Amino acid sequence: MYLLCIPLPLLVVNPPVALKPRLRWADQLEYLPQTANKLAMEEVLTLGLGGVGAVYSLALDLSKQARITTVCRSNYQVVKDNGLTIHSDSFGKFEPWRPHKVVSSTSSPEATETEYSYILVTTKALPEATPSTADILRPVVSKNTTIVLLQNGVGIEDPISAAFPENPIISCSVYLSSSQFSSGVITQTALERVVIGGFDNGVVNSMLLKNRVARFAELLRVSGANVAVNDDIQMERWKKLLWNASYNTYCTVTMMDTLTFCETVPNATELIRTCMNEVLAVSNALGHSIPPETVENLIKFTMGNGKYKPSMLLDRERGSQMEVEVLLGNPTRIAKEHGVPTPILNSLYGILSAENWKLRQG
Amino acid sequence: MYLLCIPLPLLVVNPPVALKPRLRWADQLEYLPQTANKLAMEEVLTLGLGGVGAVYSLALDLSKQARITTVCRSNYQVVKDNGLTIHSDSFGKFEPWRPHKVVSSTSSPEATETEYSYILVTTKALPEATPSTADILRPVVSKNTTIVLLQNGVGIEDPISAAFPENPIISCSVYLSSSQFSSGVITQTALERVVIGGFDNGVVNSMLLKNRVARFAELLRVSGANVAVNDDIQMERWKKLLWNASYNTYCTVTMMDTLTFCETVPNATELIRTCMNEVLAVSNALGHSIPPETVENLIKFTMGNGKYKPSMLLDRERGSQMEVEVLLGNPTRIAKEHGVPTPILNSLYGILSAENWKLRQG
Numbered sequence: 001m002y003l004l005c006i007p008l009p010l011l012v013v014n015p016p017v018a019l020k021p022r023l024r025w026a027d028q029l030e031y032l033p034q035t036a037n038k039l040a041m042e043e044v045l046t047l048g049l050g051g052v053g054a055v056y057s058l059a060l061d062l063s064k065q066a067r068i069t070t071v072c073r074s075n076y077q078v079v080k081d082n083g084l085t086i087h088s089d090s091f092g093k094f095e096p097w098r099p100h101k102v103v104s105s106t107s108s109p110e111a112t113e114t115e116y117s118y119i120l121v122t123t124k125a126l127p128e129a130t131p132s133t134a135d136i137l138r139p140v141v142s143k144n145t146t147i148v149l150l151q152n153g154v155g156i157e158d159p160i161s162a163a164f165p166e167n168p169i170i171s172c173s174v175y176l177s178s179s180q181f182s183s184g185v186i187t188q189t190a191l192e193r194v195v196i197g198g199f200d201n202g203v204v205n206s207m208l209l210k211n212r213v214a215r216f217a218e219l220l221r222v223s224g225a226n227v228a229v230n231d232d233i234q235m236e237r238w239k240k241l242l243w244n245a246s247y248n249t250y251c252t253v254t255m256m257d258t259l260t261f262c263e264t265v266p267n268a269t270e271l272i273r274t275c276m277n278e279v280l281a282v283s284n285a286l287g288h289s290i291p292p293e294t295v296e297n298l299i300k301f302t303m304g305n306g307k308y309k310p311s312m313l314l315d316r317e318r319g320s321q322m323e324v325e326v327l328l329g330n331p332t333r334i335a336k337e338h339g340v341p342t343p344i345l346n347s348l349y350g351i352l353s354a355e356n357w358k359l360r361q362g
Numbered sequence: 363m364y365l366l367c368i369p370l371p372l373l374v375v376n377p378p379v380a381l382k383p384r385l386r387w388a389d390q391l392e393y394l395p396q397t398a399n400k401l402a403m404e405e406v407l408t409l410g411l412g413g414v415g416a417v418y419s420l421a422l423d424l425s426k427q428a429r430i431t432t433v434c435r436s437n438y439q440v441v442k443d444n445g446l447t448i449h450s451d452s453f454g455k456f457e458p459w460r461p462h463k464v465v466s467s468t469s470s471p472e473a474t475e476t477e478y479s480y481i482l483v484t485t486k487a488l489p490e491a492t493p494s495t496a497d498i499l500r501p502v503v504s505k506n507t508t509i510v511l512l513q514n515g516v517g518i519e520d521p522i523s524a525a526f527p528e529n530p531i532i533s534c535s536v537y538l539s540s541s542q543f544s545s546g547v548i549t550q551t552a553l554e555r556v557v558i559g560g561f562d563n564g565v566v567n568s569m570l571l572k573n574r575v576a577r578f579a580e581l582l583r584v585s586g587a588n589v590a591v592n593d594d595i596q597m598e599r600w601k602k603l604l605w606n607a608s609y610n611t612y613c614t615v616t617m618m619d620t621l622t623f624c625e626t627v628p629n630a631t632e633l634i635r636t637c638m639n640e641v642l643a644v645s646n647a648l649g650h651s652i653p654p655e656t657v658e659n660l661i662k663f664t665m666g667n668g669k670y671k672p673s674m675l676l677d678r679e680r681g682s683q684m685e686v687e688v689l690l691g692n693p694t695r696i697a698k699e700h701g702v703p704t705p706i707l708n709s710l711y712g713i714l715s716a717e718n719w720k721l722r723q724g
Contacts, residue, residue: 254716
């Protein structure tokens, strides 16, 4: 099962919500002309249509306030011809769901003819890949575009901000159990939560940024998505990194699911704890205030959660490049800048970089 | 190439020695009856006849003061029928060399009919394996037997000493480039050095222990082996562990030779240094005095030494159990007892234990 995101501890797990009551709110908007009239239709481009991309593209579409153009790569022909099959515990069953437009590339004329107010980036975060995400985005970013990053890791905003300093960037921490079983067929179960916030690069007007965040949150909320706005979105990213830089990486190095790792490896929990505490120390040095009990909560949650194959392990199993730079490389570089020792993260970074290198050799 | 041992820095690398001058000394003994008459013939059992076992069994035989019984497992029939083919830069070419006796098990009547003054253990050090080395030795250890451990790692003497507290134990740190290309065919190039010392368990009389060490060193020296006696043999073992717990382990985790690891992995040298410094800290806490420049010397030596596949990596490649407990498990447990933090060793121990577990599942 292709689980794109990481389950989180109790505080973020919400009971599955039935489809009808969720949609009712959005549906009602049609019968509330005094509200509906105020709402402009947003042109939204979504880049990447895997598990996360498909579910949030659908969610935005369900808001009836966004018109979705999707860029598909591996599943372009399938989606173009048949749309997507989406079975979502949070948003319902769609056989098929069709975006307004399907394009094969950001530089295709069908992609560039529209001015997008939001571009959702849900591709795997591989800053070392060519072409870079910034280069892929260039043909479709216009003056009024807000770029929304629904990706793992830390430090992912920097190259985008460097390429488009005038454009607002929204950073998101996503918790979504979704999978693409076969090309164009998406299943999402139980967990759906997204925390969003503006990325302050010191250039974009902070009120504009705030408004763009609020509007994007509204688009998601109106569709029934479980969305929260947090002004300290970087804290949310580091909180998610606690899990991703520990369980995700150790499971990938050992090629074991979480449960097998915990039951097999001597002092597994102590290894995870040491690793998480390094992430916590860097996060503290950056001024974020992740509650220290988060570490133990995450361990308890993971131990009680049965066999789970993290995303990076799935990448390694299928021979895909892993998100080593954004989950380990950037954290260790940030740690070094702030004088925080991270020997374990450095070590895992070295080991998994070696694996990525081998995967590149084929 | 099956390199059983680790090359060491300049201080232990000796120029290859031609065969003739080496043997001349031993040969001359035959013409010195006043010396030869004083020397008793020692009954020696060697357990394990891979690269290290074969070369030192040969060396002892060349002394003409030892009669060698060897226990062979995988290569029993080959050695029984044809002897061993040994091409040794240090001791010469033998096609074949035959031990006095070849036995298939320590409990076979041909093995137990003799009283051994020395038993050389050159098997891989796997304290977790069954039957244990102590159990394998039990049928052949008698009152006057000295047990000689030519194995990697630290803490390997404890289970042997617990099983045979009255028997002297000699501990050895071996540097030998030897390989068994096919069953019964051994090649040893250039490097040959062994440092030996008594293992003080507080029970064995220290003068007896000293004498047994001196006699064993004499047996080796007389054959032309490059042998040194060191009263702090544990220091020698920890010094060798500096390399074995760092390059050996990281190369095994990444499945890369030393050069590829150094050239591919970000901050490879820093990872190695951190790891070696943990070993050094434990060694210091135990009261050994490894010169601190040893770390940088080992790094310089390894960097300049080209592609080299460490023993544990070779084990992993061929699907054999790796010496994880004696190279990482024991050091981390000893560190914990002495309150020395070893996060990197703990981490590598966890990761490689997971690999050993997978190898056991087959």
